[in-house]
Amino acid sequence: MQTDQLSRRTLFRLLGAGGALAAVPAWAQGHSIGARHEPPIRVGFDQVHGDVINLSVGAGQRTIQGRTGHGIAVNGSVPGPLIRLREGQNVRLNVTNHLSEDTSIHWHGLLVPFQFDGVPGISFPGIRPHETFVCEFPIRQSGTYWYHSHSGLQEQSGHYGPMVIDPAGPEPVACDRDYILLLSEFTSLHPHFIMRRLRTGGGYFNRQQTSWTDEYPMSVAERRMWAKMRMPPTDIADVTGSTYTYLANGRGPEEGLEFLFRPGERIRLRLINGSAMTFFNVRIPGLPMTVIAADGQNVRPVEVDELQIATAETYDVIIEGGRAEAYAIVAEAMDRSGLALAMLASRSGARASVPALRPPPLLTMADMGMNHGSSGSGGHGGMDHGSSGSAPGAASHSMAGMSMRDTSLLPPNVALGPGIDMVSMAPVDKTDDPGLGLRDVPHRVLNYRMLAALEPNRDTREPSRLFEIHLTGNMERYMWSLDGSMFSAVSDVPIRFAWNERVRVKLVNNTMMAHPIHLHGMFFEVVNGQVPAHQPRKNVIVVQPGASATFELTANEPGDWAFHCHLLYHMHAGMMQTVTVVGPEGAA
């Protein structure tokens, strides 16, 4: 009943092999490719496991739903192969670079010696062309993780893949089938082109902007107010379905990814958001999902009908197959500009109807940190579904006498300057915010306050240090920063932690975008109202627009670690800093 042993069957199940192709894996089919010289990149992934794992990074051409584009693949496929490991084993990973540029692999969520963490310029020098990089370390954890390049913008091109670590003991939750659903994006544009357009052509990818003919429920006064602030209320995603095809295990929504099931079976679905820039709202109309793990760490089971998975997060959910012939697993991009799609099918080829994209959400004044009254604040409580979620209530009168950039609200260590276009007026904790677009849906949606660690945390000491980091930015210039400084200005100024220090870090979002902040090398515990022993362990925390979020951390992994927004182009635009944890031998 458990997938402890790797049989042929479970292997195929894990692959989520597509429809009639269950016997003939997709990558074995090959694709007819045009005149380009680059070899075709396979869609979907196979599996590697064992004590020695060889990975090779190479360039090729991707074809998704008839569109082609340059790609970078691990072992010839996008996503790269499933790396399947077991807690307690030792693994040696040989990564060979067949590109004409440097590459790297970051093992996202894995506890590793820092020199194997895979961030060029912080943890190691990078992997030069034609070199093989060898990392060897013990596996100290279990759960659902992933890996991706940390070099340039290679991740956007396809350099990512899933990683599953089986526990040394039994799984806390049994299941009949175990599937991976890795969400990502495809674009035929070169990622550097996207980066340039984000810097030079404000709103370049947004085809849902306000206009004279839009259908947004906004009054003239509200529209005027947003214009006055020079802020677009439609800036939900920087890069959208106008160029992205959203992918499920590397396949576009028309390419028929299928997971087989029988009614009554318990299916474990390991959701991984391996996208560069997209938050997905995931639901399976007709079936509830029971969340059992977040970012690879077990949580107390909690049943929901929909959840938002931020870039780089992972969630494991249990679904019980119902009596319908098929169920659609719908992963809408948060801005509703497209969706990734997979089918739970009771027989090969069975299809459920796919709900139409819901109308795009709008930012509200609460997303600027304006939190007077309860209407329009949206994020308050999984309970107040009755309040006006995305309707920009209380907006017309609320600007009077208020500054959207009162820099006196910032602590003195924040570098003031043109890189900060907004200061949250009254940032409050919104770990109860289900996320943009889900604040007013009529069903149960996951939020961080619903997560509780299954196994108690080992270190529940009260933090001896509180420290605040401000997420800052300028959307017009496309500058993103921490405490007002882009990485290029603070590359030699790390955030320092003493050995085994217990720190409470409050992240304050002074921008109108949600940022998935990722700390390498360590799990932190989200301060979400659970008792300290059961605060959920995560490695990515979403800080909602204009709001704050807090985590606690035991600094017990020595070395230099990257700390950044996991929206790829935000990181590249500067929202990154190094975290240095001093080893037990003391300060260097």
Place this chain on the structure above:
Amino acid sequence: MAWRRTIVLTLAAHAVAVPAMAQQHDHQHDQPSVKPQPQPTAQAQPDDTTADHAEMGHDAHAEPAAASPGSAVVTFPAPEAGSGPPRAADAIWGEEAMRSAREDLRRTHGDFPVFWFQGDRLEAQVRQGNDGYLWDVQGYYGGPTRRFWFKSEGESGFGEPVKDAQFQALYSQAIAPFWDLQAGVRQDMGGPGTTHAVIGVQGLAPYMFEVDAALFVSHRGDVTARVEAELDQRITQRLILQPRTEVNLAAQDVPMIGIGAGISSFELGVRLRYELRRELAPYMGIEQSWRLGRSADFARANGENPSVTNYVVGIRFWF
């Protein structure tokens, strides 16, 4: 009525949450250490909100984390946290091997240069008398706050030599989130060849007006100024109406180029463009220009009409 009760309870929860936060604030001066965990059970508030939640069966929704005490009590790293730049990897891989990777990471994450070129107006102008053409291009190379900026504009009648062409080379420094201060030189050609020193501001004004305002001091000592403003009004995602205005001012008469002191000219136009793609949009429009005061006199003396209506068709592009 169930929904109503939910809302009331929600409001109650908010009401309780507010004093809790206020209290945190009060504490921030007399409590130098970190405020403890927002443990539901440890929160000794007069109204125990935790109980409310439990009664409602929302045990998964624990009470919100209390706001942190604020920056006033942010504590600084202990000496044990060390100091200096992050150099842990040097001990493993060698300083030499890390140096270029570090430099590369720094160069590419944040302040990196990009090139942008825009043909804002490239148009043919149909008017009474001799039809003409106009160009108005600009671009920059640089990072998000420091850029080398160049601009050129000029116009002429078809079949005539270019009578007015201007080129500007500017250093542009961000001085506010939406504003750049620009300084440099302007060279006029086609007329009596004038060089100007330029200082100006360019940026985005409230209500999304794109503004470019500059003061010019010529090598002959004449002081002039120009203010341009454009506003993009999206009719659809691709069809955009752009009102545009330009005012030219002079501190003194410059008879050599037909400019009189005061407001020398004023333009008001509207262009309707269709974005085939974001970077490429053909447009048509109408623009009215007036020369005023002494400038109008100069125009008339020259046999020109100080008031001109142009019907324009052109293309806007950028890359």
